[in-house]
Amino acid sequence: MRNLPRAIIPVLRKFELLFSERVWEWAKILLIGAILAPGKRTVTSALRVMGLSDDAQFQNYHRVLNRAVWSPYAASRILLRLLVDAFVPSDTAIVLGLDDHIERRRGAKIKAKGIYRDPVRSSRSFFVKTSGLRWLCLMLLAPIPWAQRVWALPFLTVLAPSERCHQELGKRHKQLTDWARQIIFQVRQWLPERVLVVVADSSYAALELLAACQGLPNPVTVVTRLRLDAALYDTAYVHPAGRPGRPRKKGARQPTLEQRLSDPTTDWQHTSVRWYGGTTRTVRLASATAVWYHSGLPPVSIRWVLITDPDGKFEAQALLSTNPAATPKEIVEWFVMRWQVEVTFEEARAHLGIETQRQWSDLAILRTTPVLLGLFSLVTLFAHHLLQAGELPVRQAAWYTKALPTFSDTLAFVRKQLWPVTISWMSPAEADMVKIPKSLLVRLTDALAYAA
Template identity: 65%
Template sequence: MQLLVVGALLSPGKRTVTAALRVLGLADDPRFGTFHRLLSRARWSSLQASRVLLNLLLKTFVPSGPLVLGLDDTIERRTGSKISAKGIYRDPVRSSHGHFVKASGLRWLSLMLLTPIPWAHRVWACPFLTALVPSQRYNEQRGRQHKTLTDWARQMLRVVQRWCPGRKLIVVADSAYAVIGWLSDLQQGQPITVITRLRLDAALYDPAPERAAGQMGRPRLKGDRLPTLASLIHDPETRWERVRLRRWYGETNREVEIVSQTAVWYHNGLPPLPLRWVLIRDPQGKFSTQALLCTDLLLSPVQILEYFVQRWQLEVTFEEVRAHLGVETQRQWSDLAIARTTPALLGLFSLVTLMAHERWQGHEPWVRHAAWYDKTLPTFVDALAEVR
């Protein structure tokens, strides 16, 4: 296993077992089949490996305090009749609001630790737990109950909560996880704070009034209906507050205008969800007005914005592992090998970060320069070069 890890780090192209053996000078090793069986047959737990990796990340970067986690899914484009768990999904990279592009492949749901990296002077998203989300057709053909993306997300977050008792979890996710039932489930027991986008036409209400003494009938679930967030955008009585954020998407010290309030999000047949909503407007007019929700009513609007902006680092990590760690170049056909290889390659991103951090404790990081690109802070490419 150690040889496979070293080979995956050193391989310049495809991340196959044979490529890892060649880069280590083991192309003539007659035991090459043993390396393949480590992924397709050997008995070891990817879940336990994820727990070990998370403990290393927490010990190094977040020894105390709340854990900020990023939750997002990605499509690994794979074709072939032997890739049984694949499905047809919307391609989030090539699609737009007016153009729909489909992609055939495997859907992965990844949970990443969002933590500041001292030598990078920014927040990185370090993957530690990734699960394969099989398509509905795959489950139907095998007589299994289909689990949606939010079902997998709920299970993964509860697993992390058991691994880290006593630590508060703050999860940032995109609009796919703005689901009342899912958000309400995460507030049961030890609550998990979720920050995600909110529809501008969401049905928001005042909290239910207190029940009067001797009142008959079922207790109310909600109060009076509130105006939609879309109507507040053009309401001249809306009082916008201008705040300055330390970090925005590719910018620093960015000014935005916000308005925030608490409410209850309710839909027939679903439990009422207390939340804090934040409406964001750009005084420069570079992006359209949008809304966020947070299930923790005590977080300030500025804290909610600063947490949510970190979500962009998940997309950066997905791009880095495709460009430099060979995700989508592996060629396993066995179901077990497929379920193990992609999470391992994503975990290599965190492993490289930990190893580079250990090496750069005693001296300044070395940053690669080019005549056409003057870079002052190290990126993942520099960390990978240091580890190699």
């Protein structure tokens, strides 16, 4: 594709070696079409928006997803490196958000689907089940300079098939924590020298996963929630050399965190931390180190943090870090960043067509959803290079004042840079000229750029 904006060409060229020369041309058309297409993100919608409705060889574009030879893992590695270089200074810890996402899909030919709790429609008192695919996603949590806030940028997404799928295939079922360990280890291999912090919810507070991350030659710090009734112990004393018996795994039992909440001797510190919504809040923190142990499972040295609100507006909660040297304030602020993962999932559903794709091929399913989630990060990278330290335009109205840009503004900005490319490339040599008032052209371009 010719005449792409110069600023984004260096980004795209990083991915060029993953494809053959012919497939790369088709892949670029699908990529630009997926950014420009409103509504559903199917191959046909991408071709229509690119002016290729009459292309008799349309099957070539489907083959990019269901047959062509290229590695999504290699693409994830390139995308991660681009994101880190753009948004994370070399002397700063790389913070990653880990979470699973249910993509609502139906169809007899979709083998990996299962029945899961719908996290969007369910609540504490209301349980909703849905049929779909479960994806595990790692996102870079980094401040975006022109957005003035932390965004969650997806770069690695893997499919976690249902237990029924594995039974039908005669395979051992892999738990979600097994998939999590595998992709965390993969990222550690990609970034062997950097400090990695993985933030997750209570689903990943599993001793096997925490011990595996802590036991790496260059450990990965995991921050997650901790049960208030967790069994915590002192560090085991050093086993004397030559003394018979196995070394102890733990020392004396500590009070539970629930008991510490009502203990008048608990040392509380009032600390100002970065909070949800970009605000700052004063909370009460209590913290110490311990060994979390359960019979039959590996012990894990942690730093626990108890959090309460001086104003009593939220219930007490506890966090843990597998790096005992981390400060309580760091742990809380890392965990607060995790909320952006949920924001990204919602933005991807609203603006990038997640759950609207219709592939039934196993290989196409494995590739399409990770690509659409990665599109969130790629659009952010395009905007970052196009702005060149400038300010991103924010859509305003007399009845709505928005101080900071959101992803919809970012997507609209990138679309406006790409529309002229497709128009000039697809226009016939002898096109009929139609005069359009500038004010109307601006309104049409704005409406197309902000189409859902």
